Amino acid sequence: MSGQAAENGSISEPAKVAAAESKPKKRICCACPDTKKLRDECIVEHGEAACTKWIEAHRMCLRAEGFNV
Template identity: 45%
Template sequence: MITTTTRTGDSQDSDGKTLRPCCSCPETKKARDACVLANGDEHESCKELVEKHLRCMRNLGFKV
């Protein structure tokens, strides 16, 4: 899948569908949010989940 980043920070996939940061990578976002809420963002296990979510966002073309 090829993505492009727009001025608003949204990305578009190869079909022209707009991807928004808030709705992208729901699996990694859910796991990251649950860990951070339960343990805080500095907890070792959360750091890995945060990085996993950032990788997912970058793979979709978001600049994070």
């Protein structure tokens, strides 16, 4: 049956599993709460230009979680 699915242009089962594993398991708003909090507090107190260290740390955390930012 999987041969027919591949011939019809639908995604095979192994491809579905690989795609599911590469997607982030959390929503972006819920990922990396620690770095998000530090980033947000820094921006409120000092402005975005002074917080590049925390902004980049949060981006790195999000990338580690599987997000493309």
